[in-house]
Amino acid sequence: MKELKKLWIAATCGLLLLSGCKKEQEVQVPEQEQSEKVNDTEDEIWAPEIGDMDRELTNEELREFTGWINQGSNYGNYGFLLSEYTRPEDVDLNQALYTGAGIDTTPLSPEEETAYLEITGEEEIYTDCTRMTTDEINGVLEEKLGLSLNEMTQKLTWVYLPDTDAWVWQHGDTNYINFTCVSGRQTGEYTFELSCVPGDENYMPYPSSRLTLKKHGDGYQFVSNIYTVGVEYSKDIWRIEEQSFNVDLGAPWGDVLFVSYAPDKSAYGNQDVTFSIIKPSDGVELFALPAVEEENYRRNEQFNQLLAVSFKDYNQDGALDIIIIAEYERNVYSEEEGNIHQEVRLYRSRPEKGDFILDMDRMDYLNINGLNHTIEEIMEHVSEAGSPEE
Numbered sequence: 001m002k003e004l005k006k007l008w009i010a011a012t013c014g015l016l017l018l019s020g021c022k023k024e025q026e027v028q029v030p031e032q033e034q035s036e037k038v039n040d041t042e043d044e045i046w047a048p049e050i051g052d053m054d055r056e057l058t059n060e061e062l063r064e065f066t067g068w069i070n071q072g073s074n075y076g077n078y079g080f081l082l083s084e085y086t087r088p089e090d091v092d093l094n095q096a097l098y099t100g101a102g103i104d105t106t107p108l109s110p111e112e113e114t115a116y117l118e119i120t121g122e123e124e125i126y127t128d129c130t131r132m133t134t135d136e137i138n139g140v141l142e143e144k145l146g147l148s149l150n151e152m153t154q155k156l157t158w159v160y161l162p163d164t165d166a167w168v169w170q171h172g173d174t175n176y177i178n179f180t181c182v183s184g185r186q187t188g189e190y191t192f193e194l195s196c197v198p199g200d201e202n203y204m205p206y207p208s209s210r211l212t213l214k215k216h217g218d219g220y221q222f223v224s225n226i227y228t229v230g231v232e233y234s235k236d237i238w239r240i241e242e243q244s245f246n247v248d249l250g251a252p253w254g255d256v257l258f259v260s261y262a263p264d265k266s267a268y269g270n271q272d273v274t275f276s277i278i279k280p281s282d283g284v285e286l287f288a289l290p291a292v293e294e295e296n297y298r299r300n301e302q303f304n305q306l307l308a309v310s311f312k313d314y315n316q317d318g319a320l321d322i323i324i325i326a327e328y329e330r331n332v333y334s335e336e337e338g339n340i341h342q343e344v345r346l347y348r349s350r351p352e353k354g355d356f357i358l359d360m361d362r363m364d365y366l367n368i369n370g371l372n373h374t375i376e377e378i379m380e381h382v383s384e385a386g387s388p389e390e
Helices: 002-018 059-075 110-120 134-145 360-368 375-385
Strands: 128-133 159-161 166-171 179-186 191-198 209-216 219-227 245-248 255-261 274-278 285-288 301-312 321-330 340-350 355-358
Touching (some): 110 159, 245 301, 340 360
Antiparallel strands (some): 128 166, 245 255, 255 274, 274 285, 301 321
């Protein structure tokens, strides 16, 4: 029996090692004047908890569903949210297939172009065209709906070319709309219900909707998309938990929640990280920290990760200021050297005005001289930049 017990223990340990489990490095968050945490987590492959039914989805899962809708299948999924349907066969194919539903389509041949112009009576093709064969359409519909073209109730209004069994749609550039999954539930072993808001807080040309998906292979199939009201845009799913803190900022703020939000890059690839001061009792945003560039859009670089957030009185005026270190990746067309670089961001507190402002002069000095790697380095050299105060 002792030998069997030893063998069982050894086998169990071996399975634990093979499972890839690891103990995360513990990062201690200091007191309010030293609230700094390094983000060193690695990207992991995400999958929903199949089998854990009737539960709220986590923010991580909502982010993954948002990415799948906006960018999945080579940007082939978003179009299935641009119409309302309670059954998959009622999807508006003109919207779902507008730009090819993510497949690599081929342009019209000269013969097809001639045939298209003869059928339509037009003199020439003026705008973009999407060309899909019946087999290609059926491939998309089978993958996304579990159906074929002849089973759909909403017929294509595209021009059909019988000689090549091709469908042609002349249209504008794109119908692309990004969506944010602001909440959701797993309602069955393989089904998920998502509350989706089109665009963001500034851009909502379509109604919000209740989207139902079912797991299918490595992706999902669309079951229904029902327009609804009362679903509002929320940045909550983009919260960077390891860089968000409860902190006492002193007068006039008191105890607040400082929240860091990652950008939704499916909307704009160069969107920047954002920061808010939140009232803990009801979640009301008390103050949104100002952006570095206009409209929070980084024209020559993309946000990679947030490395540190610290609350310190760096100008020694008796009020806590905010120091942030972020990592960016320069665009390929940038003339500056070095692809990955760090940037310090300084927010100076103005208690008398109840706000924080960007301390641009000190920031520029530290960034230009490369004094932006750690909070300690910044604190050591911040006084060298002078003391411009308003």
